[in-house]
Amino acid sequence: MSDDLKTYLPSTPLPPERTGVLTPFEPSVRTLPAGFRIAPQFRELPVDIVFEKDVPVTLRDGVVVHVDVFRPLGDEPVPVIMAYSPYGKGQGTSASAMGVFGMVGLSNDSVSGLLKFEGPDPAFWCAHGYAICNPDIRGVVDSDGDSVLWDRQDGRDGYDLVEWLAEQEWCTGRVAMSGTSYLAATQWFTAAERPPHLAAINPWEGVSDTYRDLVMRGGMPDTGFARQLRDNSFFGRGRKEDILAEADAHPLVDDLWAEKVADLGQIDVPAYVVASYSNTLHTAGTFRGWRRIASSRKWLRIHNSQEWPDYYDETNRADLLRFFDHVLRDVDNGWEATPRVRYSVLDLEGGDETGVAAGEFPPEGSVATRYYLDAGSRILHPDAPTEAATAGYTVGANPEALSFVTRFDTDTTLVGYPSAHLFVEAEGSDDMDLFVLIQKLDRWGTPLQAFTVPNQSAAVHDVTEHGASILRYKGSDGRIRVSLRHLDPALSTDDVPAHTFDRVEKLTPGEVVEVDIDLLPLGLRFAAGEQLRFVVSSRNLLGTLMPGIREYAGANSGRHVVHTGGTRASYLRLPVLRAQEQAHAAPGKPSATVRLDGHTDDASILGHELFSARRTLALLKGRLGRERILDLLAPEIRASDEAMRTAVDASEGRELSGSTTLLARGITAGQFGGWLAASFDREDAMLAAHPEHYVIHTEADGRPNIVETLGEQVCSFFMDGWDAAEEAEPGSHRSRLVLADGTVIGWVSTLFTDVPGGFTAKLSVGLPAACGQATVDQHLGHFSVEFRNWILGAAGEVGAA
Numbered sequence: 001m002s003d004d005l006k007t008y009l010p011s012t013p014l015p016p017e018r019t020g021v022l023t024p025f026e027p028s029v030r031t032l033p034a035g036f037r038i039a040p041q042f043r044e045l046p047v048d049i050v051f052e053k054d055v056p057v058t059l060r061d062g063v064v065v066h067v068d069v070f071r072p073l074g075d076e077p078v079p080v081i082m083a084y085s086p087y088g089k090g091q092g093t094s095a096s097a098m099g100v101f102g103m104v105g106l107s108n109d110s111v112s113g114l115l116k117f118e119g120p121d122p123a124f125w126c127a128h129g130y131a132i133c134n135p136d137i138r139g140v141v142d143s144d145g146d147s148v149l150w151d152r153q154d155g156r157d158g159y160d161l162v163e164w165l166a167e168q169e170w171c172t173g174r175v176a177m178s179g180t181s182y183l184a185a186t187q188w189f190t191a192a193e194r195p196p197h198l199a200a201i202n203p204w205e206g207v208s209d210t211y212r213d214l215v216m217r218g219g220m221p222d223t224g225f226a227r228q229l230r231d232n233s234f235f236g237r238g239r240k241e242d243i244l245a246e247a248d249a250h251p252l253v254d255d256l257w258a259e260k261v262a263d264l265g266q267i268d269v270p271a272y273v274v275a276s277y278s279n280t281l282h283t284a285g286t287f288r289g290w291r292r293i294a295s296s297r298k299w300l301r302i303h304n305s306q307e308w309p310d311y312y313d314e315t316n317r318a319d320l321l322r323f324f325d326h327v328l329r330d331v332d333n334g335w336e337a338t339p340r341v342r343y344s345v346l347d348l349e350g351g352d353e354t355g356v357a358a359g360e361f362p363p364e365g366s367v368a369t370r371y372y373l374d375a376g377s378r379i380l381h382p383d384a385p386t387e388a389a390t391a392g393y394t395v396g397a398n399p400e401a402l403s404f405v406t407r408f409d410t411d412t413t414l415v416g417y418p419s420a421h422l423f424v425e426a427e428g429s430d431d432m433d434l435f436v437l438i439q440k441l442d443r444w445g446t447p448l449q450a451f452t453v454p455n456q457s458a459a460v461h462d463v464t465e466h467g468a469s470i471l472r473y474k475g476s477d478g479r480i481r482v483s484l485r486h487l488d489p490a491l492s493t494d495d496v497p498a499h500t501f502d503r504v505e506k507l508t509p510g511e512v513v514e515v516d517i518d519l520l521p522l523g524l525r526f527a528a529g530e531q532l533r534f535v536v537s538s539r540n541l542l543g544t545l546m547p548g549i550r551e552y553a554g555a556n557s558g559r560h561v562v563h564t565g566g567t568r569a570s571y572l573r574l575p576v577l578r579a580q581e582q583a584h585a586a587p588g589k590p591s592a593t594v595r596l597d598g599h600t601d602d603a604s605i606l607g608h609e610l611f612s613a614r615r616t617l618a619l620l621k622g623r624l625g626r627e628r629i630l631d632l633l634a635p636e637i638r639a640s641d642e643a644m645r646t647a648v649d650a651s652e653g654r655e656l657s658g659s660t661t662l663l664a665r666g667i668t669a670g671q672f673g674g675w676l677a678a679s680f681d682r683e684d685a686m687l688a689a690h691p692e693h694y695v696i697h698t699e700a701d702g703r704p705n706i707v708e709t710l711g712e713q714v715c716s717f718f719m720d721g722w723d724a725a726e727e728a729e730p731g732s733h734r735s736r737l738v739l740a741d742g743t744v745i746g747w748v749s750t751l752f753t754d755v756p757g758g759f760t761a762k763l764s765v766g767l768p769a770a771c772g773q774a775t776v777d778q779h780l781g782h783f784s785v786e787f788r789n790w791i792l793g794a795a796g797e798v799g800a801a
Contacts, residue, residue: 005256006148007246008239014088014141018235020097021113022068022090025142027054031073039093042113047127048073049114054142057135059160065143067161070114070122071131071170079174079199079328080131080165083119084158084186086149086234088141089134091117103547104308104471105455111312118308119179128321129329133165139236146239149229150185150210152259158190159198166197174328178202178320180307181282188262188289191269194757200327201267202320204274205307207285208292210260211501214281215247218517219484219501220433222552223247224544225281252484253501264292268665268757271298272323274316277346278452278473279307280545283520287361287417291493296663299323300361302523304344304352306452306470330796337610345413346473347525348440348448361521362416365578368495370571373404373422373534375564380406380534380572388566392427393538395556401537402562404572405441412526416575417495418476418519422536423512423568428558430506432482435554436517436534437541438572439475443529449474467543467551477542478519481555482507485515495575512563522575534572536562617691618684626683629694633707633714640713644745644768651768655746658773659764660780662787667795669752669759675794680704689789690782709782711775717745732762761787 014023021038029052037044052069059065068089072078091097093113100117101108112123116134125132138157139147148154162175175197177187184206191201207213215226226243234240250256271293275286290300301319303310310316326335339357346352358364371380375391391402418438426432440448450473451460464472483504491498497516507513526532535541538556564570594605621629630637664672679685686696694714695707707716720736732751736744751762763783767776 007242009242011236011240014235017095020090020093038113041108049126063145067135072126077172081176082133083116083179085182087117104453147234148241155189155193159193159195162195174199176200180204191267192262200270202272205282208289211257213285218479219481224549267293270327271295280469300341302343345523348450366416366575369576373564373570384569385565392561395538404534407531408526413577415523419573420517422570423563425512425561433554435479435541437477439533441531463547468547469542476519476522478517480517636714637716640715647768647770650770654769655766657766658776662761664791665758669754672794689786
């Protein structure tokens with residue numbers, strides 16, 4: 001067990017600069033009235049708030065921790081949002097917290113001071129009907145036990161806190177988590193433990209693998225920020241984990257580090273994940289977390305700034321409120337119409353585009369494209385050089401880097417995961433620490449950069465000239481210790497190489513080895529004539545991620561050589577958007593958009609439109625009634641009947657078929673199947689599932705008559721019973737689709753299979769071949785809409801029963 005491998009050192013009390021107004025231990029319950037202000041520089045409360053201070057909670061192993069709870073005044077139960085971190089729960093008014101706000105350019109009056117550092121502000125959330133829980137976790141301030149750093153112990157403790165909160169009489173039983181940085185990382189650990197009452201998470205930029213993201217990125221012991229965490233957090237009365245001693249004692253991945261990565265595949269709750277391209281601590285972990293969690297309802301927003309200004313931005317906070325209102329309070333506010341991915345495209349010249357909608361990341365149309373290094377010309381080519389060549393640098397000399405450039409002849413946008421595949425050699429050494437960087441250059445070759453924070457003062461210029469990389473974006477970077485180059489086939493994807501970091505493979509004299517390096521994901525636009533520079537170096541090209549921490553220097557000596565061309569064709573792999581996908585981002589050719597003022601996408605308006613359209617259709621169908629609708633659609637139905645009979649004859653028994661599968665959570669296959677069988681006589685429930693359901697009515701002979709769109713036709717057909725036909729998939733049930741005159745025009749089948757936490761619904765359709773594949777695909781899309789709505793309706797009714 002990793003507990004036996006952990007190393008601890010004594011904790012110390014919270015120092016004055018990290019002590020806030022609410023830090024003293026004072027168990028009590030009081031009401032903070034509307035207009036209350038914790039200190040002059042902070043925002044006043046808009047509503048009355050009940051403040052329960054230093055409430056004891058006993059964890060499963062007997063350790064007692066203390067929490068502060070802020071909740072709206074009144075008797076109505078509310079959902080609660082938990083902010084889990086080792087930062088003191090009373091630290092929101094401390095000098096250290098105000099110093100961070102000042103560093104990035106945030107005004108202290110943008111928050112109430114009641115919040116936990118990096119967490120949700122009770123002033124906002126209580127005003128909107130939510131409670132906030134700020135715990136002092138195990139080993140922190142006045143809580144018992146020994147503290148740990150990003151560990152599965154956090155997940156177990158988080159589980160216990162979630163379940164305790166759900167039992168409180170003021171709580172609806174629905175608990176969520178939110179917060180940035182450390183508060184984001186702990187959400188992965190807690191959600192992976194699957195507490196029954198955790199209803200949603202909101203990781204806003206946070207690591208997901210302590211080894212790979214914090215202490216050993218690329219296999220290098222870059223522990224500057226780990227030292228900052230260890231020495232300036234986890235203040236308390238017991239012991240705290242010594243992550244630096246552990247990094248020294250455990251340089252390779254082992255059981256200790258296995259406990260410091262969450263089991264992301266266990267996470268199945270709704271998740272609103274927020275990321276950026278520019279945070280050299282959090283970016284890789286946030287994207288990894290989003291990729292690997294099993295949630296079927298997950299959303300990703302990629303912004304173009306820094307996490308703290310982004311988290312407390314009023315527009316973004318309103319967007320998060322829409323998510324929580326929908327998943328925690330069942331508000332039908334159109335959130336489900338929000339694009340699953342909203343990404344940014346940076347141009348580093350003041351023209352960034354945000355809120356670009358996509359169904360996935362990288363977006364459809366992003367093509368992994370190789371640009372080959374040429375050591376002779378120092379140019380990146382689309383074709384591999386036929387001639388072998390080498391280029392190198394001497395460690396400690398000037399220059400201590402190799403650059404390769406390409407100029408784009410046309411407007412080019414990169415969105416996705418870049419990586420490098422290099423053939424390298426170490427002369428006079430048996431190892432190499434390699435740092436790589438993708439930079440954007442203007443058409444004259446000048447490197448382009450952009451601040452990520454509102455504070456762009458002279459002092460910030462100084463600290464970001466080299467280092468403080470989270471405050472100024474200079475490009476996508478990556479790194480690898482070459483002796484730890486062994487790839488992990490289980491963790492690597494087509495886009496992102498991942499390494500095991502569990503073995504050392506030193507280089508021998510004259511040996512040339514292949515190494516894969518993952519770089520941080522990017523969204524970057526190049527106008528025609530602008531250039532891309534790819535840098536390989538033995539130096540830490542970006543420096544520290546925060547001001548005031550120790551910079552890592554690569555463990556290098558001798559001469560580094562990069563081989564290119566011939567049988568050793570080193571290349572940079574870039575995610576290039578196809579031309580048609582770049583049209584929205586063409587500089588000087590803006591497409592027309594209409595959005596709510598302050599919003600970065602159309603999701604809010606589209607959500608309102610969807611809600612209104614559903615309501616209007618339900619009203620019209622109800623007022624018209626079944627017979628009137630059939631009279632109005634009679635011409636279309638007659639035309640459809642004729643077209644379908646023609647298609648049957650032309651197909652001569654041939655058919656086209658297809659399937660789609662839905663993953664449902666919170667309801668079993670048996671529960672849904674029972675609900676569906678009992679609900680076919682409920683015309684309101686059946687019609688509401690799809691806008692193109694015109695009539696669903698069970699006839700006297702027990703056969704459902706369905707009038708809906710099939711392809712381009714409004715078709716009326718009967719479902720001729722459900723049975724387990726021999727030709728159907730084992731366990732599935734099939735029904736024939738029959739016209740009024742008895743002509744069989746196809747079939748549909750369903751297969752419901754229980755899985756942990758829910759079930760899958762495999763939905764299939766077969767139609768005459770003459771109908772064409774487009775009609776089959778259209779009906780599969782129709783299936784996904786109607787069954788999704790039926791399943792959600794069933795889950796609501798089953799849960800309420």
